[in-house]
Amino acid sequence: MRTVNAALTAPPPAPGSEQHVALDFANSDLALTAGRLDLLATPADATRWLVERGLAPVGAEVYEYCAGRLRDLRSHLRVLLAARVDGAVPPPEAVDALNSALAATSSAALLRWDEPHGPYRAPAHPVDQVAVHAMAVIAADAAELLTGPDAERLAACSASPCTRFLVRTHAARHWCSVRCGDRVRAARAYARRTKADATS
Numbered sequence: 685m686r687t688v689n690a691a692l693t694a695p696p697p698a699p700g701s702e703q704h705v706a707l708d709f710a711n712s713d714l715a716l717t718a719g720r721l722d723l724l725a726t727p728a729d730a731t732r733w734l735v736e737r738g739l740a741p742v743g744a745e746v747y748e749y750c751a752g753r754l755r756d757l758r759s760h761l762r763v764l765l766a767a768r769v770d771g772a773v774p775p776p777e778a779v780d781a782l783n784s785a786l787a788a789t790s791s792a793a794l795l796r797w798d799e800p801h802g803p804y805r806a807p808a809h810p811v812d813q814v815a816v817h818a819m820a821v822i823a824a825d826a827a828e829l830l831t832g833p834d835a836e837r838l839a840a841c842s843a844s845p846c847t848r849f850l851v852r853t854h855a856a857r858h859w860c861s862v863r864c865g866d867r868v869r870a871a872r873a874y875a876r877r878t879k880a881d882a883t884s
C-alpha cells in the first residue's frame with residue numbers, strides 16, 4: 685500500500701542531513717500532521733531516494749526485497765539514534781543490523797567457470813548490489829555519527845507528531861525545521877493562553 689500522496693510534502697532536510705546521509709536516511713520515515721510519509725515506501729521511491737543522494741547510479745533499479753531491507757535497516761538505525769539521544773543502551777539486534785550492513789561488501793566478484801566462457805568473475809547477486817552498497821555507506825556514516833563529535837548534538841525533533849532526528853546547530857533548538865518550530869511556538873502560545881484563562 686502506498687502511503688505517499690500529493691497532500692504530503694516533506695519539510696526541507698533536517699540540520700545535519702547534509703553532513704550525514706545516515707541522518708537523512710533515518711528521517712525518510714516521516715510523521716507529518718497530515719499523516720505518514722515514507723520516502724522508501726515502494727521500490728520506485730527507494731530507488732529515487734538512493735539515486736538523488738548519489739548512492740545508486742542513474743538507471744539503477746531496487747526491487748521490493750531490497751527496499752524492504754532498506755526499511756529494516758532504517759528501523760534499526762532509528763532505534764540506535766533514539767538510544768544515543770536518550771543516553772540508553774540499544775537492543776543488541778539494532779547494533780547487529782548496523783554491523784551486518786557495515787561489513788557487507790558488494791565488490792567481491794566470484795569466480796565462475798562454465799562452457800563456453802571458461803573462467804570469469806561475476807557479482808554474486810547483481811540485483812542486490814545497489815542496496816548492499818548503499819546500506820554499507822549509510823551504516824558507515826551512522827557509526828561515524830554515533831561515535832563522532834556530532835553525537836553530542838544529536839536530538840529528536842520535539843514538535844509532535846514529528847519524529848525526525850537532527851544535529852542541533854545551537855543549544856536551544858530542538859526542532860528540525862521552521863515548520864516544526866512554528867508548531868512548537870503555537871503550542872506554547874496556546875498553553876499560555878489556556879493557563880491565563882484558567883487563572884483569570
Ligand SMILES: [Zn+2]
Pocket residue numbers: 841842843846847848859860861864
Ligand atoms: Zn520536526
